[in-house]
Amino acid sequence: MATNRRISRVSSLIKQEVSQMLLSDIKDDRVGAGMVSVTNVDVSGDLQHTKIYVSIYGTDEAKAETMAGLESATGYVRRELGKRIRLRRTPEVKFIEDRGLEYSDHMMTLLNQLSQERQNKEVNHAISEQEE
Numbered sequence: 001m002a003t004n005r006r007i008s009r010v011s012s013l014i015k016q017e018v019s020q021m022l023l024s025d026i027k028d029d030r031v032g033a034g035m036v037s038v039t040n041v042d043v044s045g046d047l048q049h050t051k052i053y054v055s056i057y058g059t060d061e062a063k064a065e066t067m068a069g070l071e072s073a074t075g076y077v078r079r080e081l082g083k084r085i086r087l088r089r090t091p092e093v094k095f096i097e098d099r100g101l102e103y104s105d106h107m108m109t110l111l112n113q114l115s116q117e118r119q120n121k122e123v124n125h126a127i128s129e130q131e132e
Contacts, residue, residue, distance in 0.1 A: 030069025053098040
């Protein structure tokens with residue numbers, strides 16, 4: 001079992017290397033369909049498995065296409081990680097779509113709508129009091 005510090009370091013290295021691969025090394029056109037960025041990397045305690053969370057900007061169709069491209073590139077990504085990072089065993093790679101940015105954007109939109117409605121009610125209430 002690796003220490004938390006080692007897991008954190010390996011996670012950071014994997015994030016850096018996969019980000020670099022997404023920018024220049026992965027040639028699959030499907031991966032370029034949406035703008036992709038690595039948001040987080042979780043590595044298991046035994047360094048055997050890694051979950052790479054990616055945020056994809058684009059339409060739902062582009063997101064699905066990009067995820068399909070990433071899933072088909074997992075073998076390549078794992079092989080490249082084995083070359084670039086010195087570990088006894090290269091961890092198995094799994095890409096997971098991170099919808100956190102979309103969710104936070106949706107929440108901000110809802111909060112702004114509520115704020116706008118509250119301001120409109122206050123203005124309407126003030127106008128109705130002046131008329132009386």
